[in-house]
Amino acid sequence: MTKETGIRIEPITDTEYLRALLMKRWGDTLLMGGRAWPCEQVRAFRAIDPDGGLLGFVSWNILRATAMVFTLDSHKPGLGIGARLLDAVAEAARREGAKAIRVMTTNDNTPALFYYQKLGFQLVGFFPAAVDIYRAVAPHLPTIGHGGLPIRDTLELEKAL
Ligand SMILES: CC(C)(COP(=O)(O)OP(=O)(O)OC[C@H]1O[C@@H](n2cnc3c(N)ncnc32)[C@H](O)[C@@H]1OP(=O)(O)O)[C@@H](O)C(=O)NCCC(=O)NCCS
Incomplete structure (x- = not known):
């Protein structure tokens, strides 16, 4: 449950708006499940405060x-x-009809x-050097992350729906 009142969650329907959001953080091509997801194939929800300010967003597809x-x-946070x-x-x-997230x-x-x-997710996958591979199609991906650690691998976690 949202601890602050008045926050609403709504789908993002404008692809160019979503592209602008993604570009600020990750670039407009996302990589998961061994394939690239161009912005046009990405769905999203955003969280909005009562004044219409953006509080966060999630991007996804099935x-x-x-x-x-x-x-x-x-x-x-x-x-x-x-x-x-x-x-x-x-x-x-x-x-x-999805069975897992x-x-x-x-x-x-x-x-x-x-x-x-x-939140109840369990680790289901470890992909060594996946980010290095993704960089071939997404060269903008950052190389240094939390605590100055190099960003190299991806980990996936899953929960049943
Ligand atoms: C990770 C992230 C999405 C969490 O969002 P959030 O809105 O702060 O999370 P919530 O408020 O839903 O938190 C739910 C619970 O997890 C806890 N929590 C949130 N971030 C946490 C953290 N970094 N470590 C430990 N617990 C955390 C909250 O305290 C809360 O616990 P409670 O219900 O017992 O009080 C946010 O910190 C973020 O945007 N991080 C940067 C981007 C990122 O790393 N995204 C995920 C990987 S792509």
């Missing part, structure tokens, strides 16, 4: 009955925004690893 969450960003965005994906994906993070991002496990 692959083989699994909701693949490409990115999750909360601009106001600890208010339940991340959890609400993931709930919105889970609900939409369940309605479309899968998230991805990188080797350096120990806060996210902790966070997802706290």
Whole structure:
């Protein structure tokens, strides 16, 4: 449950708006499940405050009955925004017949690893040097992450729907 009142979650329907959001963080081509996802194939929800300010967004799509969450960003930590965005994906994906929800993070991002496990996700995949491979198609991906660690590998976590 969102701990701050008045926050609403809504789908992002404008591809150019989504592209602009993604470009600020990750670039407009996302990589997961061994394939590239151009912005046009990415779905998203955003969290909005009562004044229309952006509080966070999640990008995702369904692959083989699994909701693949490409990115999750909360601009106001600890208010339940991340959890609400993931709930919105889970609900939409369940309605479309998905059986699981899968998230991805990188080797350096120990806060996210902790966070997802706290929300009930279990580790299902470790892909050594995956980010190095992804850089061939997405050269903008950062090389240094949390605590100055090199960003190299991806980890995937999953939860049944
Ligand atoms: C990870 C992230 C999405 C969490 O979003 P959030 O809105 O702060 O998370 P929530 O408010 O939904 O948190 C839910 C619970 O997890 C806890 N939590 C949140 N971030 C945490 C962290 N880094 N470590 C430990 N616990 C954390 C919250 O305290 C809360 O616990 P509670 O319900 O017992 O109080 C946010 O910190 C973020 O945007 N990080 C940068 C981008 C990123 O790493 N994304 C994920 C990988 S792509």
